Amino acid sequence: MATQVDKTAVPFDKTALESVLNRRFFYAPAFEIYGGTAGLYDYGPPGSALQANIIAEWRKHFIVEEGMLELDTTIMTPAPVFETSGHVARFADWMVKDTKTGDVLRADHLVKNVLEARLAGDKEARGVAAQPVVEDDKKKKKKAAKSVAVKLADEVVKEYETVLAQLDNFSGPELGDLCRKFVIHNPDTDNEVSEPVQFNLMFKSSIGPTGAYPGYLRPETAQGHFLNFSRLLDFNNGRVPFASAQIGRSFRNEISPRAGLLRVREFTMAEIEHYVDPEDKSHPRFGDVRDTTMVLLDRDTQAGGSTETREMTIGAAVHAGVVANETLGYFMARIHTYLLKIGINPQRLRFRQHMANEMAHYATDCWDAEIHNSTGWTECVGCADRAAYDLTVHSNKTGHPLVVRQALKEPIVEERDVPEWNKKVLGKTYKADAGKITEAVEKLDQAALGEVKTALEGGKATVTLPDGRQFDLTPDVLTITRKTLKQSVREFTPNVIEPSFGLGRILYTLLEHSFWARPPTKEGERAERGVLSLPPLVAPTKVLIVPLSAKEEFDPLVAEVSTKFRKAGIFSRVDDSNASIGKRYARNDELGTPYGITLDFASVKNRTMTLRERDTMDQRIGPIDEVIATVTELVNGTIDWEGACQRLPAYDGVQAVE
Amino acid sequence: MATQVDKTAVPFDKTALESVLNRRFFYAPAFEIYGGTAGLYDYGPPGSALQANIIAEWRKHFIVEEGMLELDTTIMTPAPVFETSGHVARFADWMVKDTKTGDVLRADHLVKNVLEARLAGDKEARGVAAQPVVEDDKKKKKKAAKSVAVKLADEVVKEYETVLAQLDNFSGPELGDLCRKFVIHNPDTDNEVSEPVQFNLMFKSSIGPTGAYPGYLRPETAQGHFLNFSRLLDFNNGRVPFASAQIGRSFRNEISPRAGLLRVREFTMAEIEHYVDPEDKSHPRFGDVRDTTMVLLDRDTQAGGSTETREMTIGAAVHAGVVANETLGYFMARIHTYLLKIGINPQRLRFRQHMANEMAHYATDCWDAEIHNSTGWTECVGCADRAAYDLTVHSNKTGHPLVVRQALKEPIVEERDVPEWNKKVLGKTYKADAGKITEAVEKLDQAALGEVKTALEGGKATVTLPDGRQFDLTPDVLTITRKTLKQSVREFTPNVIEPSFGLGRILYTLLEHSFWARPPTKEGERAERGVLSLPPLVAPTKVLIVPLSAKEEFDPLVAEVSTKFRKAGIFSRVDDSNASIGKRYARNDELGTPYGITLDFASVKNRTMTLRERDTMDQRIGPIDEVIATVTELVNGTIDWEGACQRLPAYDGVQAVE
The missing domain is CATH 3.30.720.200 (Signal recognition particle alu RNA binding heterodimer, srp9/1)
Structure with missing residues (x-):
């Protein structure tokens, strides 16, 4: 029987996770040896592989299973496109300047940080255990506002909480009012801040040698879909509904990014644009997802100043009008299933509806899949009904009809x-x-x-x-x-339902959800040993092959096992370093490798090998081919570890060598 | 027995190919409804799928088989990085301006176009059948220089040919001298052109809200590898040789791109940086490739004004010192094998060595894999020994040692x-x-x-x-x-061998190599019918499923066959449009789909289906599961069409329905 593991014995420690991710090169600040650049990160080998696996499953779950039309459009975009789409005028954040130092701060983040710090100080003063204020990135000079134990009047607490629940709903001038009303200063200097001004988040450049053609780096892949609508419709034999899908880089020149992978200036997105008859937003496969239970935080609840969620099936939510239509609901359910499949903890996933001011004026309804992590709830997937807005504005501007003609x-x-x-x-x-x-x-x-x-x-x-x-x-x-x-x-003009995925945010929250630590086994031992329990589906490497020593007599066997795994489509790596077996396994626990195989002298003699499961550290033993077959099934998800234990006997630590 | 097909019966027609690629949305000018932007293209569904398959095979052939460390680094790069690497000073092309209209032309392209046109005119005047001058893109206003039938003196012909053979070797001032010496004007206006000036090809932008931090879009992925060298080395347990690999977008602000996918401003690259001991550039697996025969055009031959190639095994080339070292030779051979595997015609592939002035000053040796196409020979893969240059300059600039310490x-x-x-x-x-x-x-x-x-x-x-x-x-x-x-x-400091792939160029030349047309079968029939004979390995769709009619009774069978293909890992599509079977197959010949399956009333009754092979149009018949098994083997390459014909009987056009 498989061993039971308690993954909560050691409390979650963000510093420990960050140390693992940095040490094992999941990702690192880009241009680190040049001092780094805020909001830009490079993915190393395990991070790249994890991202590639998340993308591969996305492609399978959405593009292949739904028969979507894939696109690959350019990042560099001439200015007129974003003038039409409204991005040149409106794709901006409000920033304030420190009136003395000139430091730039994002207005809504400033209000949030200061009010949250005051609430934390109030709790401390009242003797309630406050949740620690999280410092997003220890290396950055600018810090989150520090909490000081000062008690607030009850009505002030209530007022702050209401403001925080509605934060996404405020305009720039309103944020300025809040700064004055609540005397919000730059927490780094305690200086006053300026009135909020808009800063456009698109990176600007110039196309060609003359300087006459301004261009922007796309902040989303969506416009590339819309501009190709006629060609896509033609490819689909003139019929709707259908969907286009694209995975690619986008750019946002954030004002002052400092939340690791959660707020970056360059990121990989996956976007779907589903084109549907505005008079019929039913979905033929809605029946397949109707009973999916989801955690919802609707618009009215937030407007009432609360963040309480409720569980509902998506069928009931659409029926009750909480979610606007079947197609939107269908995609919300499919997003939910996808996120659980790659390893997101369902207890830390909710769908939050946009409030009135937060939503684009043309949108009918919009829900964000938010994933909980050490910084709070983070939007990781947006799912919006954009109505006919985009196709209409581009069509009006260019005179090119972007319509469906239906007999x-x-x-x-x-x-x-x-x-x-x-x-x-x-x-x-x-x-x-x-x-x-x-x-x-x-x-x-x-x-x-x-x-x-x-x-x-x-x-x-x-x-x-x-x-x-x-x-x-x-x-x-x-x-x-x-x-x-x-x-x-x-x-x-068809309406567009748009599920839009921030893959870096999903990857980071998945890493947090997967991380835990084994407690020290004996007094005085180096504290915890970190483990990343990534599901085999997305784990960077599926199997680690560990020869007992670097002796040449193991070489043919290592080659044989590697080749057999490659043929079975299972990605394995060999670790023939000089480190002890224990150290090599500890390293791979940190890398999230679910299975380990040891080749020793008995393997050479008897053609057996041992199989180790990452989370339980259980070890089993069996003939080489049987172990490979078992691992293949484990990775493909046709059996679980319990099933593997029924096939392979436990390994008692001794292999017979005659 | 499989039918024999003559793919050369109809001469290659570039216009016909371009029509297919445009009509079937392999790719199209980006922002087409806004009038397009030179050098930017969007890939539609078949183009995206073809590119994804080319990348998947690349990942398998290089990253997996060679155990490379994959990276995913940022495109946006702060200016100091490219100041150090030399790109800010030197990553530029020479451009000339029309002295009256101000039109901008790339200097080397101008010289090439005008001299080639004059040579073509000379051949015409001498009564020799000249190769037609290719117009790169019909829609662009600027045209290639037109040839006029004027005979040239023999020594002038010789001189022009020598200049053309050495074209990549000229500096900007030398190109200016050539324009004066040969009286080269702007062919569009016949106006004189200015002295060549340099134009930096990197797109510039600004990072953050202050405007104080200039950044560039990377023109190659390489710097992202070099800056992470220490982390990569650490990941590889401190040992060389090893390689990092990255697939991603890069940008070059070309002066006046007008050669379709062959010269674009935004493109997907795949780059390998292989780090090797400068004192030992042998390669442990060189023996595996030693006997690969390759077509080489070396530096000395070009310096002599000739472009004559010679065939050599890579073993002999390294032994004779034609190729500088084993590691460089190993990668050249691996590149060769990869290109043939995805369908490049070996008769139209050569490796050309860089001439002295063409090569970066620090490079030891450099060979381009050039693929022949309707515009001539095009560099598609570069393979350079960059010595220790990059790691040294970044290390000197930052003070961060980028070295290997070897016990x-x-x-x-x-x-x-x-x-x-x-x-x-x-x-x-x-x-x-x-x-x-x-x-x-x-x-x-x-x-x-x-x-x-x-x-x-x-x-x-x-x-x-x-x-x-x-x-x-x-x-x-x-x-x-x-x-x-x-x-x-x-x-x-290790030396770096860098194979660098331009995936868009490979994709386009592959499309040219794959395209042919069936001659009209009877008098008066609409001329040729285009076929893209893409190998199953990279074909966008592997199998087309064609139900005879849209009748509902076919639905369960279509669903069954689709699901079975999906489980077998074979990407199929259903075409249930109203078009005739013949039209549906013709469409899929243009899309490069290698196999077609027809479901008719006999299929419902007898559970049999017919299998059509794209190139031969042979049709075979068999039980559903046997046909699926046969197609799976065909796509995976374990049998060929000849083998399939031995398994499945020929279809005579009539299926028995009792």
Whole structure:
């Protein structure tokens, strides 16, 4: 039987995790030897592999299973595109300057840090154990506001809490008001701060040698989808619904990033744009996800100043109108399933609905998948119904129709009054005004046209031009006739449901959720030994092959086992360093490698090897091929460790060598 | 038996290929509805999938098989990094301006286009069938120089040919001389052009809100490897050789890109940096590749004004010193194998060595894998020995040692003369000059120290400072003693061998090599029908599933077959559009889908289906599971079409339905 492991024996220690991630080169500050640049990180071998595995599963879960159309569009984007999309005008954060030092701070973060610190100080003063204020990055000079034990009036506490619950809802001027009202200063210097001003978050550059063509680095991949809509629709034989998907780099020139991978200036995203008939947002596969239970924090709850969540099935949420429509709900459920599959703790996942001011004006509904971590709740996936906004603005700007033309099964037949002109008399009578007069009449709705018709039957009708002038019309120049019209094609701009994934944030929160430490086994031992319990699905390396020594007689066996794993599609690595077996396993616990195999003299003699499971440290033994087959099933998820223990006997630490 | 196909019956037609690539959305100009931006392209679904498959095979062939350490580093790079690497000063092309219109042209391309056009005109005048001058992109306003049938003197022809063979060898001022000497004007306007000036090809931006930190978009991924060298070395337990690898976007602000995917401003690269002991550039697996025969165009041949290639095994080339060392040769052979595996025509692949001026000053040797296409020979992979340049400059600039420290198996033991000082007497006697005097003596080599020793034995030695002053030294202040010294660690900066792949160029040339057309089958039929014979390994979709009609009774079977292919890891697509079977297959011939499966009424009744092979259009028939098994083997490369024909009987066009 598999051993039981208590992963909570040692409390979570962020410093210990950061030490592991840095030491094992999951990621590190970019340009470190040049002193680093805030908000830019490089992924080393385990981080790259983990990211690649997260992406591979994303591609399988979304692109392959849903038959999406993949795209790879450019990062560099000419300015007119982002002028149309609204990013040049609005893709900005509010920043304040320290009035003495000129240091730049993000306004909403400033308010949040200071008020949270005061609340923490209040709790301390009241003798309630406060949650420690988290310092995001120890190496940065600027620090989070320090809490001082000062008791606040009860109504002030309530007011601060209400502000914090609604923080994403405030405009720049409102943030300025808050700074004045609550006397919020730069916590580093205690100097006053300036009025908030907007800073556009797009990196700007120039395309070509002349300097005449400004360009921006995309802050999201979405525009690349929208601009190719006609081609995508054509590729899909002219039919909706369908989805495009893209995985790629995006850039945001953050004002003062200092939260590790959670707020960076360059990041890998995965975005889906699902195009749907605005009159029918049902989803054919909604039945598959209807019973998925999710943790929701809706808009009304937040507006009431609370952050209490409730559990609901997505079916019930859509039915009750909490979630706007089936397609949005379908993707929320699929996002939920994906995140659990790669190892996110379901207890630390919630979907939070955007509040009114927070949501783009055109959006119908928007939910963020937020993942809890040592800094609080962090948005990791956004899932928005963007309505027809993007396709409409690009179409209006370029004159290129971004629409679906759908043959109607039953043509729409209707009777309508239609104006008919005697062009000759018209020109002769009204000369230069003829055009304006016809235009004014053509614009009339059916009711108004009916009135004109009646008047004409009486001998004369009067038409008013937009400039106020009035003209009389007689039956010799205009007749109104009843006609039967048939419409056989319906033309519409599809709505877009957009699930948008920040892969770096998902990767980081997954690392926090996976990390724990084994307590020291005996008095005086070097404290905890960190373990990253990454699921085999995403673990950077699946199997570590450890030859007992670097002796050449192991070489053929190491090569054989490596080759067999490669053929089975299981990524393995050999560690033939001089370190002790124990040290090599400890290193790989930190790297999140789920399985370890030891080759020793008995392996050479008997063709057996031992198999170690990372979390339990259980060791089993079996013939080489059987162990490889077992590991293959474990990695592919067809058996669990309990199942493996039923196949392979426990290893008692001694292998017989005759 | 499989049918024989003649793929050369219809001559290659670039316009036909471009029509297919555009129509089927392999790729398209980015921001097309905004009028496009030169040098920026978006990949649609088949292009994205083809690229993903090329990358997957690259990862397998290089990263997995060679156990490389993968990295994912940032694109945005602070300016100091590229100041150190030399890119700010030297990563530039020479451009000339039309003296009247101000149009900008790349100087070397101008010379090439004009001279090639004149040579073509000469051939025409001599009545020799000239190769048509290729217009790179029909939609661009600027055109390649047009050839006019004018005969040139024989010695002029010879001179032009020599210039063209050495084109990459000319500096900017030399290109200016050529423009004057050969009276080269802007072919669009016939105006004179200015003296060449340098234009830096890096896109510039600014990091953070202050504007004080300039940054560049990387023009290659390499610096991201070098800056992380210490961490990578540590990850590899301190040992060389090892390699890092990275796949990612890079940017070059080309002066006037107009060659489709062959010269773009944003592209995906795959780069390897292999770190090796400068004193031992042998490669442990060189034996595996020694007999690979390659087509080489060496430096001396080009310097002689010729472009004649020769075939050699890489073993012979390294042995003869044509290729500088085993590691460089090993990678050239591996690149060769990789390119053939994904479908590059070996007849149109050569390795060209860089000429003296073309190569970076620090490089030891450099070979480009060039692939022939409709525009000529194009560099698609560079393979350079960059020596210790990069690690040295970054280390010098930052003070961070980027070196390997290697424990010597046998410590180096040597006897040396060592100066020993009486510090007390030294300070008292020489006061402020004491430091300079000791420094001057410590710097002496063993021979000079020996002379001092002899002089001291005679009672007095004289030392000369760098400023020219001389001091006498006596045995009471300095003694020279013979000592035995042991050095147990060797410290060195590794050399770097860099294979660097332009994936977009490889993808485009592969599309050209794969494209052919079936001749019309009968008089009056719409001319050719294009086929992309992409190998199954990289084809965007492996199998097309075609139900005979959209009737619902096919749905369960379509679902069954799709699921079975997915489980077998074979990417399939269903085409249930209303088009005829023939049209659906023609569409998929253009998409490069190697296999097609038809489900008809007999399939429902008998559980059989037909299998069509793209190139031969052969059709075979068999039970559903047997056809799936056969296709799986075909795609995985364990059998070929000939083998499949032995398993499945030919389909005669009629399926029995009882």
